[in-house]
Amino acid sequence: MAQQERALRTRRLIVEAAGAVFDEMGFAAATTNEIIDRSGVTRGALYFHFPSKEAIADAVVAAQDEALVPPERELRLQAAIDLTMSFGDRLRHDPVLRGAVRLAVEQASYRKPDASPYVSSHAVVLRLLREAEHHGELLPGVDPEEVTALIVGAFTGIQVLSQAINNRADLLGRVTVLWRYLLPGLAVPALLPRLNTAPEVRIAQ
Amino acid sequence: MAQQERALRTRRLIVEAAGAVFDEMGFAAATTNEIIDRSGVTRGALYFHFPSKEAIADAVVAAQDEALVPPERELRLQAAIDLTMSFGDRLRHDPVLRGAVRLAVEQASYRKPDASPYVSSHAVVLRLLREAEHHGELLPGVDPEEVTALIVGAFTGIQVLSQAINNRADLLGRVTVLWRYLLPGLAVPALLPRLNTAPEVRIAQ
Numbered sequence: 001m002a003q004q005e006r007a008l009r010t011r012r013l014i015v016e017a018a019g020a021v022f023d024e025m026g027f028a029a030a031t032t033n034e035i036i037d038r039s040g041v042t043r044g045a046l047y048f049h050f051p052s053k054e055a056i057a058d059a060v061v062a063a064q065d066e067a068l069v070p071p072e073r074e075l076r077l078q079a080a081i082d083l084t085m086s087f088g089d090r091l092r093h094d095p096v097l098r099g100a101v102r103l104a105v106e107q108a109s110y111r112k113p114d115a116s117p118y119v120s121s122h123a124v125v126l127r128l129l130r131e132a133e134h135h136g137e138l139l140p141g142v143d144p145e146e147v148t149a150l151i152v153g154a155f156t157g158i159q160v161l162s163q164a165i166n167n168r169a170d171l172l173g174r175v176t177v178l179w180r181y182l183l184p185g186l187a188v189p190a191l192l193p194r195l196n197t198a199p200e201v202r203i204a205q
Numbered sequence: 206m207a208q209q210e211r212a213l214r215t216r217r218l219i220v221e222a223a224g225a226v227f228d229e230m231g232f233a234a235a236t237t238n239e240i241i242d243r244s245g246v247t248r249g250a251l252y253f254h255f256p257s258k259e260a261i262a263d264a265v266v267a268a269q270d271e272a273l274v275p276p277e278r279e280l281r282l283q284a285a286i287d288l289t290m291s292f293g294d295r296l297r298h299d300p301v302l303r304g305a306v307r308l309a310v311e312q313a314s315y316r317k318p319d320a321s322p323y324v325s326s327h328a329v330v331l332r333l334l335r336e337a338e339h340h341g342e343l344l345p346g347v348d349p350e351e352v353t354a355l356i357v358g359a360f361t362g363i364q365v366l367s368q369a370i371n372n373r374a375d376l377l378g379r380v381t382v383l384w385r386y387l388l389p390g391l392a393v394p395a396l397l398p399r400l401n402t403a404p405e406v407r408i409a410q
Contacts, residue, residue, distance in 0.1 A: 105365055114370065
């Protein structure tokens with residue numbers, strides 16, 4: 001393995017272990033010792049990649065970008081719906097994404113809170129809604145910017161409740177409810193019967 | 206002051222100080238010393254009322270019930286809208302409520318998460334939506350139970366983002382956006398022009 005490749009692999013092992021540790025314990029209770037134990041890397045390797053626990057947390061938060069690739073869909077609103085479904089499904093199974101979301105919601109526990117953990121999701125949803133607007137999918141007067149803020153905020157809280165109540169078992173069902181009640185205020189009526197909001201991960205186009 | 210009255214006052218001083226401390230620091234970083242300093246009560250008095258930091262946190266979370274009294278309104282949907290506006294406004298100014306909401310969102314930092322911090326808000330909103338249904342305010346097929354879960358979840362996340370981005374300065378505006386896009390999927394069309402979703406606290410009927 002080339003040196004650079006090995007370094008990338010080590011970094012990934014650290015981020016994966018840290019995601020699980022932050023998901024389970026939150027930032028304050030997590031320790032670099034625990035992250036070292038779980039990742040199997042040396043203390044030297046960890047500090048080579050990350051000068052502090054804060055830096056590891058930032059890398060875990062950034063790792064959510066992987067789950068923010070929208071699927072190709074003819075209808076851009078369907079792409080937005082499907083993105084929330086696949087993100088929600090991954091949140092149920094992927095410890096790094098779970099850790100990232102916990103750190104985002106609890107960011108006051110380790111940094112001065114700002115918009116940064118939400119910048120990527122905001123940008124991806126906004127692009128889809130702007131495209132939906134250009135394609136004539138949105139009702140007149142719908143503002144893609146404010147709807148994006150609504151969807152990112154609502155999704156964030158919905159997954160907080162779903163996690164608290166049943167460890168996210170009902171998360172996709174709750175996302176369905178969000179879209180079912182939101183779409184009549186967003187989409188042109190002719191589209192409503194064509195949009196699929198069922199609580200499932202749709203892979204194919 | 207009678208003894209019981211004095212005890213109640215001491216308890217309130219502790220909960221008020223603790224709300225501010227939990228709001229600023231989160232559960233993990235908060236200390237009973239800090240709560241004692243800010244409340245001005247003795248350590249003995251604090252432990253007389255609360256055996257642990259967890260017990261103080263539970264009392265702070267319970268204190269949010271005060272902010273969950275719905276206003277009297279002819280239209281029950283207007284009462285629900287106005288409740289979210291007054292709760293949001295109070296969240297901007299009331300340290301105990303801010304502490305309660307932070308503890309609710311971060312409950313994994315001090316207890317096994319469950320629905321308990323959301324039970325009161327769910328019950329209040331559900332009652333309003335059931336009344337709205339009986340009064341013919343809701344579209345056919347609207348399920349008050351799932352809409353309640355949506356509103357409580359969406360509000361929770363919307364305030365998380367508003368807090369992170371501008372310390373809740375734009376919270377009421379974000380709540381307006383929630384209702385503006387949600388109402389077309391909830392309310393019978395004839396009601397839409399009668400419902401006021403402007404970002405303000407409406408006191409009078």
